[in-house]
Amino acid sequence: MVVGLGNPGLEYAWTPHNAGFLAIDRIAQQERVAVQNRRCKALIGTARIAGREVILAKPETFMNLSGLAVAALVKEFGIGPGDRGGRLIVLYDELDLPLGAVKIKERGSAAGHNGARSISASLGSQEWLRIRIGVGPADSGRPGLPEAIAAGAKRRGGKDYLLDAMSRNDLAVLDEVLDRVAVAVRRILAEGPAAAMNEFNRRDKD
Numbered sequence: 001m002v003v004g005l006g007n008p009g010l011e012y013a014w015t016p017h018n019a020g021f022l023a024i025d026r027i028a029q030q031e032r033v034a035v036q037n038r039r040c041k042a043l044i045g046t047a048r049i050a051g052r053e054v055i056l057a058k059p060e061t062f063m064n065l066s067g068l069a070v071a072a073l074v075k076e077f078g079i080g081p082g083d084r085g086g087r088l089i090v091l092y093d094e095l096d097l098p099l100g101a102v103k104i105k106e107r108g109s110a111a112g113h114n115g116a117r118s119i120s121a122s123l124g125s126q127e128w129l130r131i132r133i134g135v136g137p138a139d140s141g142r143p144g145l146p147e148a149i150a151a152g153a154k155r156r157g158g159k160d161y162l163l164d165a166m167s168r169n170d171l172a173v174l175d176e177v178l179d180r181v182a183v184a185v186r187r188i189l190a191e192g193p194a195a196a197m198n199e200f201n202r203r204d205k206d
Contacts, residue, residue: 001055001079002027002185003042003070005092005115007163008060014171016135017162019093019178020115021058023133026178027185028056040072050190066115067122074123089185090130092116095162097134099173102180104131104188104197129193131184133177135162 006012006021013021028035028045035045035056042059055077059069070090073079079087092115097103107127110117120126166174180200187196 001057001073001077001087002089002091003057003059003066003073005063005066005090006058007062008058012163014165015163016093016095016166016170017063019133019135019174020091022174023091023131023178023181024056024058027182030182031056040076041069042073044073050186052189054189063115063118065118067118067120070119071122088128089188090116090119090128091133091181091185092130093135093162094132095136097132098136099134099170100177101134102131102177102184102200103134104184104193104200105129106193106197129188131181133174133181135174 002024004020004022004024006018007015012018024035027049028047031047031049033045033047033056035043035058037044038060041061042057044055044057047054047056055073057069057073059066061069070088074088092113094101094103094111094113096111106129108130109126110120116130119128184196184200187199
């Protein structure tokens with residue numbers, strides 16, 4: 001199961017916080033499937049990727065309660081979050097990574113991301129695979145937030161920045177990133193998390 005995190009509603013559609021939703025939409029578009037069936041407080045669709053039946057899901061619980069939908073889906077479909085084969089893959093935005101970066105992790109803390117925190121709390125585990133999609137400003141200093149938003153971002157955890165519509169230039173960068181995220185998901189499904197991390201995490205260090 002591949003879950004993208006975000007907030008439902010047109011007002012949030014093109015905001016940094018919806019990078020996970022946009023990644024699911026990109027995978028669904030490439031696989032020519034629709035993510036529109038409502039189940040377990042989420043929109044879901046089914047695709048066959050790398051020889052596996054894959055559930056694509058977008059929780060409708062809003063970001064801070066993402067874990068409610070993910071836990072229900074995991075139970076409904078009998079998916080083990082800690083499976084090394086990457087049976088649960090979660091895609092979400094990461095303010096601490098600059099726009100354009102993609103990082104894959106098999107486990108870890110939420111690092112201030114409320115959606116990730118909700119999932120770990122609902123599953124009772126941090127042992128779930130995640131692809132973090134960088135949405136921080138390229139000259140990142142929080143690391144690197146521009147001075148105009150740095151103070152507010154620090155006070156509110158970046159909330160205003162994450163919920164503001166992205167610029168045309170930033171969306172152009174994100175568009176390329178979404179294709180890379182789709183490739184990363186396929187690599188995980190076909191070859192496992194280690195191969196995907198070796199390829200994508202190393203690339204972003206170069």
